[in-house]
Amino acid sequence: MRLRFKGLFSTAIAIAIGAIILLGALLPVGGLVAIRAVLLQWAVILAAVALVVGVFNLLRVHYGRISAREKGSFYSILLVVFMLITVTLGLFLGPTDPTVMLLFNAIQVPVEASLTAVLAVTLLYASVRLLRWRTDLVAVIFIATAVVILLGTAPLPFLGSVPVLGDLIRPFVAQVLAAGGARGILMGVALGTLTTGLRILFGADRPYGSK
Amino acid sequence: MNLTGLAALGIVGISVVLLIVLSLLHRRTPFKFRDMPIYSRLRRAIGLAVEDGTRVHFALGRGSIVTPAAASTLVALSALQRVGERTAVSDNPPIATAGDGALAILAQDSLSSAYDSAGALDLFDPDSARAAGLTPFSYAAATIPILHDENISTNVVMGSFGMEAALIADSAERENIFTLAASDQIPAQAVLFATTPDALIGEELYAAGAYLQSGPMHSASLAVQDLLRWGIVGVIVGGALLKLLGVL
Numbered sequence: 001m002r003l004r005f006k007g008l009f010s011t012a013i014a015i016a017i018g019a020i021i022l023l024g025a026l027l028p029v030g031g032l033v034a035i036r037a038v039l040l041q042w043a044v045i046l047a048a049v050a051l052v053v054g055v056f057n058l059l060r061v062h063y064g065r066i067s068a069r070e071k072g073s074f075y076s077i078l079l080v081v082f083m084l085i086t087v088t089l090g091l092f093l094g095p096t097d098p099t100v101m102l103l104f105n106a107i108q109v110p111v112e113a114s115l116t117a118v119l120a121v122t123l124l125y126a127s128v129r130l131l132r133w134r135t136d137l138v139a140v141i142f143i144a145t146a147v148v149i150l151l152g153t154a155p156l157p158f159l160g161s162v163p164v165l166g167d168l169i170r171p172f173v174a175q176v177l178a179a180g181g182a183r184g185i186l187m188g189v190a191l192g193t194l195t196t197g198l199r200i201l202f203g204a205d206r207p208y209g210s211k
Numbered sequence: 212m213n214l215t216g217l218a219a220l221g222i223v224g225i226s227v228v229l230l231i232v233l234s235l236l237h238r239r240t241p242f243k244f245r246d247m248p249i250y251s252r253l254r255r256a257i258g259l260a261v262e263d264g265t266r267v268h269f270a271l272g273r274g275s276i277v278t279p280a281a282a283s284t285l286v287a288l289s290a291l292q293r294v295g296e297r298t299a300v301s302d303n304p305p306i307a308t309a310g311d312g313a314l315a316i317l318a319q320d321s322l323s324s325a326y327d328s329a330g331a332l333d334l335f336d337p338d339s340a341r342a343a344g345l346t347p348f349s350y351a352a353a354t355i356p357i358l359h360d361e362n363i364s365t366n367v368v369m370g371s372f373g374m375e376a377a378l379i380a381d382s383a384e385r386e387n388i389f390t391l392a393a394s395d396q397i398p399a400q401a402v403l404f405a406t407t408p409d410a411l412i413g414e415e416l417y418a419a420g421a422y423l424q425s426g427p428m429h430s431a432s433l434a435v436q437d438l439l440r441w442g443i444v445g446v447i448v449g450g451a452l453l454k455l456l457g458v459l
Contacts, residue, residue, distance in 0.1 A: 054312025054342035115348040133408040185413040192417025193282035195432035204428035207288040
């Protein structure tokens with residue numbers, strides 16, 4: 001019974017706040033806009049607190065893996081040790097201190113840059129494999145478009161830019177066909193966003209966990 | 212109030228009315244949507260995972276609930292709850308990974324609700340929903356080992372992802388894990404199209420609730436999307452014709 005009441009209460013709060021935020025965005029009436037601004041500030045603060053909770057959750061999961069001596073727990077030890085070092089340095093020296101920035105620039109940035117390079121290779125390999133599972137016209141058009149855009153964008157050795165491809169076909173594909181298609185997709189995404197929001201407002205979707 | 216605000220309010224109002232009417236109609240006579248084999252394959256893969264004692268992994272992406280990416284994230288949470296209800300009593304419960312603190316908490320709540328609905332709340336492990344990494348590539352780097360080590364047979368990549376989703380999908384493909392992948396971002400849709408056979412394009416992501424039988428409201432909202440889309444097509448074509456005739 002207590003759980004059910006809690007669920008009803010959280011659903012009522014979510015619906016009321018959702019309605020205020022929506023009306024505040026569409027009807028710029030003084031009081032409504034002010035309440036909306038305060039609620040959005042609260043949401044941002046709560047999201048920041050949730051970030052800290054997320055970090056603790058990450059710590060707990062990896063501590064559990066280390067305790068259970070699971071496969072790959074050595075990486076969990078590394079993660080926990082470096083997380084504690086970074087948090088301690090950040091708290092005592094401040095996030096803009098050169099030592100903290102060095103940790104970020106010497107470890108985080110190169111690792112993420114390397115993964116971007118891995119992504120480029122992965123995509124090249126995936127485009128080769130694509131015709132294995134998609135043998136339809138769409139797959140052929142997808143690969144042909146990617147090749148045309150690549151040839152039209154990147155200067156080729158000894159040739160430079162390809163005349164017709166670089167200044168006629170590539171701009172047409174990118175600015176007319178792709179932009180038109182992207183607008184169509186974005187319109188669909190906007191309609192999906194609208195109906196998802198309405199389901200939350202009706203209480204049909206309750207991601208905050210109440211039954 | 213400006214004209215744009217008024218028009219937006221009108222569209223929201225029409226959508227609300229349509230949602231209520233179509234929801235009531237769906238209860239009487241369920242709608243039939245076009246066949247989407249991807250969702251049939253997902254249902255089959257989930258059934259097989261429960262039968263053979265393997266896990267379902269749900270990657271929720273990095274969409275924060277205070278950004279415009281919240282809608283795709285909420286759709287993914289709804290799908291997670293549905294998948295959780297079907298797999299709660301499995302020997303190996305599902306795992307959800309998030310790239311945002313708030314999203315990890317919501318994923319825990321969604322899974323907890325799913326276990327509660329399945330009457331197995333005592334089996335729920337809060338660590339089955341976790342924040343994996345807080346930047347795009349750290350999230351992908353933390354998710355890939357889960358696919359290798361945690362006996363995963365079904366991988367759902369759904370939510371707000373950038374191009375890092377390709378690394379997760381490709382890794383799953385190498386492990387012969389069934390992957391359903393969907394993102395609200397166009398670059399991610401392009402790379403997912405190339406890396407996995409079961410990628411959802413455009414607004415197909417928002418149809419997840421209707422195809423996973425999450426309830427009449429989900430089916431009604433999909434029908435509302437279709438009706439509004441036809442309305443927009445009519446307005447665009449009509450506007451173009453009027454412009455051609457010199458009326459506008």
